[in-house]
Amino acid sequence: MLRRLGSAVPVVLGITLVAFLLIHAIPGDPASVILFGANASPAQIAALRTQLGLDRPLPTQYLDFLGQLVHGDLGTSYLTSNSVAHELLSRAPSTIVLAVAAIAVAVVVGVPLGLAAGARPGTVVDQVARGISFLGVAIPYFFLALLLVLLLSVRLDWLPAIDDGTPKGLILPAVSLGWGYAAILTRLVRGRIIEEYRSEYVRSARARGCGEWRVLLGHALRNSSIPAITTIGLQFGNILTGAAITEVIFGRAGLGSFLATSISNKNIPVVQGAIVVIGIGYVLINLAVDLVVGAVDPRTRLAGAR
Secondary structure, three states: OHHHHHHHHHHHHHHHHHHHHHHHHOOOOHHHHHOOHHHOOHHHHHHHHHHHOOOOOHHHHHHHHHHHHHOOOOOEOOOOOOEHHHHHHHHHHHHHHHHHHHHHHHHHHHHHHHHHHHHOOOOHHHHHHHHHHHHHHHOOHHHHHHHHHHHHHHHOOOOOOOOOOOHHHHHHHHHHHHHHHHHHHHHHHHHHHHHHHOOHHHHHHHHOOOOHHHHHHHHHHHHHHHHHHHHHHHHHHHHHHHHHHHHHHHOOOOHHHHHHHHHHOOOHHHHHHHHHHHHHHHHHHHHHHHHHHHHHOHHHHHHHHO
């Protein structure tokens, strides 16, 4: 675990550098955006650039950003003059709830479909599961979100098209974001179950009189769960990034929609802070996945120790 934490330091530094360079590569001047461009004189814009430190060389600005980050300071928003940390913390719960709900959709749909398809390959159940997984991989989540809104909100009026903060309003964003990852889990679990069913220990379990459910859930599923857990952890970071578009589509106030708005306004401290927070969260999730995998399969802990 200490080695993992140590290797995370250069990753986080790389994230800060990429975030800094990308936001400065976007055309536009933050000072002009804040002063509404045409309504401000060049002298006013130049004075605000000096006040914000935007007239200094980029390396100096980056070192200042790193210095603030070391002390836990993500800076101050150009538009609201509030602490970036406060702005992000106030919106983080909404995004975390959406990401967890999307992961829950992926697990609840993907794992049972993968188990059913892997236990009975070539059957109608397998063909249906594979068809669902192919559609999940082929349809982008933002297009699926629009289809769900059109069908379940506009046509049938079953669910709200705009997230109103209720559990019912969370269903469409979570399904549209998690369905593609459910397809990935379905294919992964199906392949692993088929492979495990061909192994010697499964044949031995059946020879000892173990029932089919015990063989599937007690033996094959446990050995198939390690790559599934790893995949879920790795996809969690992708879900955080996918939440940006999903939150914009459904009008959900979270980190993603706030980040998208800040990019268009070139609110540099907010963009940098949000990307760094998401990146650090991704690193911590990977560490947690390693710990969970080590608890499920002690062999991985021994391999890591060596």
